[in-house]
Amino acid sequence: MIDLYGWTTGNTYRVLVALEETGLPYKTTPVNLRERDQDRPGFLALNPMGQVPLIIDNEAPFGRKITLSQSMAILLYLAEKSGQLLPAARAERAHALETLSLVMTDLVAPVNFGLSLEREEGSSAGLAFGEARAMRALAGIEQRLGACSFLSGGRFGAADCAAFPMIHLLGTGRLKDLPATLRWYREAQDRASVQRALAAIF
Numbered sequence: 001m002i003d004l005y006g007w008t009t010g011n012t013y014r015v016l017v018a019l020e021e022t023g024l025p026y027k028t029t030p031v032n033l034r035e036r037d038q039d040r041p042g043f044l045a046l047n048p049m050g051q052v053p054l055i056i057d058n059e060a061p062f063g064r065k066i067t068l069s070q071s072m073a074i075l076l077y078l079a080e081k082s083g084q085l086l087p088a089a090r091a092e093r094a095h096a097l098e099t100l101s102l103v104m105t106d107l108v109a110p111v112n113f114g115l116s117l118e119r120e121e122g123s124s125a126g127l128a129f130g131e132a133r134a135m136r137a138l139a140g141i142e143q144r145l146g147a148c149s150f151l152s153g154g155r156f157g158a159a160d161c162a163a164f165p166m167i168h169l170l171g172t173g174r175l176k177d178l179p180a181t182l183r184w185y186r187e188a189q190d191r192a193s194v195q196r197a198l199a200a201i202f
């Protein structure tokens with residue numbers, strides 16, 4: 001059983017979609033960010049960064065319990081554990097990882113940074129910067145989805161799990177000139193795994 005510590009944020013939903021896709025058994029534990037549960041000693045002992053998501057896998061494949069933070073590392077761990085979420089062929093796998101990296105560093109990171117700057121400093125400049133970077137990343141995503149059914153290649157995988165919550169947050173208005181991305185978004189939204197992830201209770 002995998003314990004997922006999380007809250008209703010994109011970084012947690014990314015892991016929820018991956019858990020639902022793989023079918024690995026898990027249970028959720030809320031870390032209420034509004035009440036700053038992340039700063040409590042019990043949680044800091046698990047993740048000194050005081051951030052969610054975090055998983056504890058009590059049945060790690062190498063026979064020991066593992067505690068893991070960072071949503072991208074968690075996606076890759078779940079891919080390895082389940083044998084799903086990444087293509088087996090090496091060239092396809094390399095492109096799936098390239099796309100995962102694009103999603104996390106060029107789409108998710110700048111938007112989240114902009115949102116934090118706005119929330120904590122009241123600055124809209126950070127959000128404008130984040131959005132401009134996001135549109136560039138979406139152009140890269142559009143190109144990928146023009147050539148493949150999914151961001152991870154022929155099957156929904158780690159890069160798709162990573163991208164869905166952020167594209168969901170950005171909204172379909174930003175996808176009007178990106179037909180392949182809009183097609184992908186609608187298909188992803190209809191997946192049972194994504195629906196279950198979005199309905200998860202914290």
Ligand SMILES: N[C@@H](CCC(=O)N[C@@H](CS)C(=O)NCC(=O)O)C(=O)O
Pocket residue numbers: 009010011012033038050051052053069070071072
């Ligand atoms: N790079 C990390 C970012 C995690 C992160 O920023 N988590 C936020 C919620 S979305 C958080 O826990 N914030 C609480 C805080 O920073 O105090 C990941 O991908 O998991």
